[in-house]
Amino acid sequence: MTFLAPWNLAWLGLLVPLGILYVLKRRRQERPVGSTLLWEQALRDLRAERPWKRLTPQVSLLLQALVIVAGSLALARPAGVGRAPRGARTVVVLDVSASMGARVDGERRLDRATAVARSIADALPPGGELMIVEASADPVVRSPFERDATALGRTLDAVQVRGARADLESAVALAADRLQGAPAGSRVVVLTDAALDGTLALDAGAVSVEVQRVGGEAANSAIVDADARARTDDPDRADLFARITHHGPSTADLYVTAHLVGQEAAIASRRVRIAPDTVESVLFTVDLPPDAAGRSPVVELSLAAADGSTDALPEDDRAVVPSPGRGKLPVFLVGTAPAAVERVVRADARVEVFRTSLARLAERDPDAPPLEGLFVYTGDVPAEAPAGDSVVIAPAGDRVFELEVGEETAAPQVLTWDEADPRLRFTSFRDVHLATLRPLVGPAARALVTTSGGSAIATIARSDGETTVLGFDPTRSDWPRQPSFVVFFRNLLERARERRAAGGVPPGTLGEPLRVPAPEGATVAVETPGGETLSAVSRGGLAVVPIPAEPGVFRARVEGGAERFALRSLLDAEESDLRPRLEVTRGGERATGALVEAEEHAESWPWVAGLLLVLLLAEVAWASRREAAA
Numbered sequence: 001m002t003f004l005a006p007w008n009l010a011w012l013g014l015l016v017p018l019g020i021l022y023v024l025k026r027r028r029q030e031r032p033v034g035s036t037l038l039w040e041q042a043l044r045d046l047r048a049e050r051p052w053k054r055l056t057p058q059v060s061l062l063l064q065a066l067v068i069v070a071g072s073l074a075l076a077r078p079a080g081v082g083r084a085p086r087g088a089r090t091v092v093v094l095d096v097s098a099s100m101g102a103r104v105d106g107e108r109r110l111d112r113a114t115a116v117a118r119s120i121a122d123a124l125p126p127g128g129e130l131m132i133v134e135a136s137a138d139p140v141v142r143s144p145f146e147r148d149a150t151a152l153g154r155t156l157d158a159v160q161v162r163g164a165r166a167d168l169e170s171a172v173a174l175a176a177d178r179l180q181g182a183p184a185g186s187r188v189v190v191l192t193d194a195a196l197d198g199t200l201a202l203d204a205g206a207v208s209v210e211v212q213r214v215g216g217e218a219a220n221s222a223i224v225d226a227d228a229r230a231r232t233d234d235p236d237r238a239d240l241f242a243r244i245t246h247h248g249p250s251t252a253d254l255y256v257t258a259h260l261v262g263q264e265a266a267i268a269s270r271r272v273r274i275a276p277d278t279v280e281s282v283l284f285t286v287d288l289p290p291d292a293a294g295r296s297p298v299v300e301l302s303l304a305a306a307d308g309s310t311d312a313l314p315e316d317d318r319a320v321v322p323s324p325g326r327g328k329l330p331v332f333l334v335g336t337a338p339a340a341v342e343r344v345v346r347a348d349a350r351v352e353v354f355r356t357s358l359a360r361l362a363e364r365d366p367d368a369p370p371l372e373g374l375f376v377y378t379g380d381v382p383a384e385a386p387a388g389d390s391v392v393i394a395p396a397g398d399r400v401f402e403l404e405v406g407e408e409t410a411a412p413q414v415l416t417w418d419e420a421d422p423r424l425r426f427t428s429f430r431d432v433h434l435a436t437l438r439p440l441v442g443p444a445a446r447a448l449v450t451t452s453g454g455s456a457i458a459t460i461a462r463s464d465g466e467t468t469v470l471g472f473d474p475t476r477s478d479w480p481r482q483p484s485f486v487v488f489f490r491n492l493l494e495r496a497r498e499r500r501a502a503g504g505v506p507p508g509t510l511g512e513p514l515r516v517p518a519p520e521g522a523t524v525a526v527e528t529p530g531g532e533t534l535s536a537v538s539r540g541g542l543a544v545v546p547i548p549a550e551p552g553v554f555r556a557r558v559e560g561g562a563e564r565f566a567l568r569s570l571l572d573a574e575e576s577d578l579r580p581r582l583e584v585t586r587g588g589e590r591a592t593g594a595l596v597e598a599e600e601h602a603e604s605w606p607w608v609a610g611l612l613l614v615l616l617l618a619e620v621a622w623a624s625r626r627e628a629a630a
Contacts, residue, residue: 008075014068018061063619074609087127088185089145091175092117094159095135095192097166098510098575101549102193102218102312109215113191114156116214120189121152131178132156135171135192137164137509141178161549163315163510163570168192168200168582176207194580202586211584218312219248222576223256223319224279226301226569230324231285238324240284242301246274247577253306256282261298261320261553271306288323296325298553298567315510316576318551319569322501329497330373332356337378338393338473340480344489345376351493358382374496388465388504389496394473395438402444402460403469412437412453421448423459423468423491427484435476440469462541464504464517464558468492503565505556510570511549514556518543522559529553 094117100110121130129145132155143155168190175188187208190200193215202209225243246252257269268284290296303317311317330352331345346353352373358380364371375390385401392400399405414429429449439454440447448468449457460467479485506515516524518538526534526545529552536545538558547554547568554566570576584591 006076009072011072015065018064063615067615070611070615086125087183088125089129089179089182090120091131091133091178091188092120093133093135093171093175093190095166096162098161098163098315098570099193099195099578101161101315102578104215104218109193110161112214114159116191117156118153121149133171133175135166135168136162137167139171139174161511163549172209179207194582195578196582197574199583199585202584213580218578220311220313220576220578221246221252221254221303222316223301223303224573224576225571226319226321228299228321228324236287236289238286238288240286242282243279244272244274245279245573246276248276251275255304255306257302258284258299261300290325296323298322312578315549315551316570319571320552320567328352329493332373332375334358334375335378337376338475340474344486348493385467390467391492392469400469401467403440403442406439406441406454408436408438409453410436412451414451417449422495424448425491426487432479433477434472438471440471505564505566510568514545514547514554514566516543516556516564518558525557527555
């Protein structure tokens with residue numbers, strides 16, 4: 001038996017004075033008498049008598065002793081059977097994948113798992129410690145070894161569901177590594193709903209690993225894929241695609257509805273009947289014109305049961321997709337761009353080209369919405385880089401933002417290029433010959449292509465975008481006649497398009513913290529789809545904002561006025577299947593019975609306290625009976 005408050009067993013010491021009271025003889029009362037002659041014999045007996053008597057069994061003594069024992073045990077909080085020896089360490093691995101957010105009988109699976117973890121923390125052996133590891137795509141130690149149940153409880157309160165699939169094997173390996181050299185009896189406890197495909201190999205050496213399942217089976221319908229594509233016959237019309245699945249014992253009757261984020265009115269809806277474990281595709285053709293500021297809308301697809309009921313995992317019943325207009329990249333050609341560059345840009349069907357100049361950009365109304373897209377400067381450049389992505393070709397001045405431009409050199413030879421950089425994917429500069437080059441110099445730049453005369457192509461990364469600089473005129477080389485020229489500029493366009501469609505925030509999974517580019521020290525405020533406002537301060541040009549596992553549009557406003565957004569949806573068929581499918585193996589063979597139902601470590605003191613109350617009532621009844629008999 002494990003006692004969570006063993007010091008309260010000291011109350012058992014009350015049994016000693018209780019026994020003394022029952023062996024002491026009754027004290028005689030002194031009264032004045034007329035003569036002691038008649039009391040001489042009694043006085044002799046009194047002087048020879050001892051002050052105590054033999055302890056004889058009595059019902060009242062037994063009841064009172066049982067009251068003390070029961071009260072002491074209740075105060076000591078007995079809790080289950082303690083299997084861990086003194087000083088043993090325990091690592092609790094918590095599955096925080098999206099399926100752990102499913103509700104069964106009104107309780108989330110993750111809440112059930114944290115309750116079990118709390119009971120393990122409360123039942124630690126003397127000198128024992130507990131570590132909490134969060135199992136998501138990458139395992140994270142949320143709490144080092146700790147014996148304070150209050151501190152562990154605060155850590156468990158902060159655990160949130162993440163959208164990424166849980167890598168349980170990596171989490172178990174991390175836990176086993178932290179238990180190297182731990183006292184005998186140390187163990188790893190994995191709390192998971194087992195709703196994932198594949199196997200979990202429990203090959204952690206000498207470390208004991210227990211896998212406990214939380215949450216039962218639950219029916220669920222989900223949106224597992226969504227997309228919006230522009231129609232060729234009308235630029236403001238689009239085709240919305242959605243793939244729906246259902247996991248349950250019977251056919252589901254569902255409504256699939258589409259509406260624009262920020263508007264309540266539906267733009268399309270359809271009723272779908274779907275059999276268990278099947279996938280249905282839904283297609284809508286809708287109008288998605290830009291708003292008054294020329295911004296393309298974001299579309300939200302939602303799933304609802306025809307009878308109005310809710311399923312176990314509402315997070316996969318909503319999905320947000322950008323309008324095809326957001327995938328169409330505005331490209332601003334500032335100055336006279338080389339004809340070869342303009343041809344490549346215009347050949348991209350998902351590009352809108354705008355010719356302009358530095359003078360015209362300077363004349364724009366300061367209150368006008370900022371221009372979003374890719375800026376391509378040829379020759380002259382502004383004093384400050386624009387927000388977002390930009391390209392500079394053959395700069396005319398001595399500086400390009402944070403870069404210095406050197407003196408012109410003739411016929412430099414290409415030496416190296418960074419094949420790992422996404423801008424240079426599928427490109428080669430082996431046969432490229434440059435007529436002239438103005439080398440790019442500066443600590444803020446990273447060289448992509450280097451020559452015997454210095455850096456020919458470099459990139460400047462900023463918190464709000466990046467600039468790619470070419471220190472030469474491509475038309476004064478043989479590069480435009482080679483395939484790598486087209487591929488290079490197409491890579492630039494695709495990179496800028498993806499960043500713009502993502503709202504300026506790197507994409508991530510449901511519940512993954514937002515990484516918002518922002519100036520050093522700037523405060524970033526994020527509004528969640530539910531209306532909650534979160535904030536963080538930028539460090540190193542990036543503000544990391546923890547967000548809830550909630551699908552929808554997260555709007556981020558950077559201190560100083562810059563506004564960005566991020567789209568988050570689950571869209572994971574494996575996470576939407578809430579049935580336990582995990583297979584546990586040991587030594588390459590299936591471990592029968594290794595996956596057991598998790599049980600919260602229940603304390604026994606309420607039962608002992610109930611027994612105490614019964615004994616008190618019995619003592620009162622016995623005392624009342626004796627007085628009535630007297």
